[in-house]
Amino acid sequence: GARGEEATLARCYKSVFALVEQHGLRSVAFPSISTGVYRFPIERAALIALREIRAALGRLPQLEKVTVVLFSQADLETYQRALAALSSEGGGGENV
Template sequence: MSLSDSRLELVQGDITKVTADAIVNAANSALVGGGGVDGAIHRAAGRELLEECRTLGRCPTGEARITQGYKLPARHVIHTVGPVWQGGGRGEAGQLARCYQSVFALVEKHGLRTVAFPSISTGVYGYPLEKASRIALREIRAALERLPSVEKVTVVLFTPWDLEVYRRALAGEPEPEGGLGR
C-alpha cells in the first residue's frame, strides 16, 4: 500500500506474524512484557525472550535494545520505549523520533534488511495517532534515504482505522483540526 517508496509498506495485521529480520516492540522501560503489542510479542516469542530481556536491564525512553526473536517468524526483536503523551509540551515529539532513530541505528549496526514497526506510543501511552503517524513516517523515510541496504520497512497497524490514519499521513494529507476521531 506504499504511496511513495516501494521499500515502505503499510498493512493492517498482527506484527507477531510478520516474517522479517526484525520486528519492533513498543516496550516498557523494564523490558518485561506488558499489554498491547509488548504483551503480544512476549507471548508469541516465548519465555526465552523475557529471560534475554532480563539480562539487558532497563531501556530509557527513546532508546532501543535488540534480542533474538525466538518463536517469532522474525529473527530479532528491537525493543524501544516510546514516550507517554503528556499534552505535547514535554518533548514527546523528540522522544518519539529518537525511538525510530535508535531502532534504525540497530538495524544498521546488525546489517538487517527488513524491519516491521507497530505504531509506537499510540496505545496505552496515549500519543495521538495522527501526530505519531507523521513522526513515524518522517523518520522512516529519512532512514530509507540514509540506508540503501534496508530493503523493506513495514508498518503494521492493528485496526483499519489506524491504517487509514497512516495512509493519509503517507499521502501528505493535512492533519485534521482536532484529529479525525474514532
C-alpha cells in the same frame, strides 16, 4: 503534550534504525509506537514514523523493507493520510 514527546518518539525510531545499520539488517517492523496505552495522538505519531522511515530508507541502502503493524482500519487510514500529506510536501513517499 509539552514534554518533548514528539522528539522522544523520533529518537525511538532513529535508535532502531541505528541498530538496523549496525547489524546490517535488511528489514524491520514497528507497531504504531506509543498510540496504544500511552495514547499519543496517532495523527502525530504517523507523521513522525513515516518521516523517520523515509529518512532511513534514503540513507540505509541495505534496508529493503520496513513494515508498520497497525491495529485497525482507522489506524491504516490515518497512516495513509499522513503518507499523502508527506508526499504533498514534496518529499516523496512512494517508497515508504
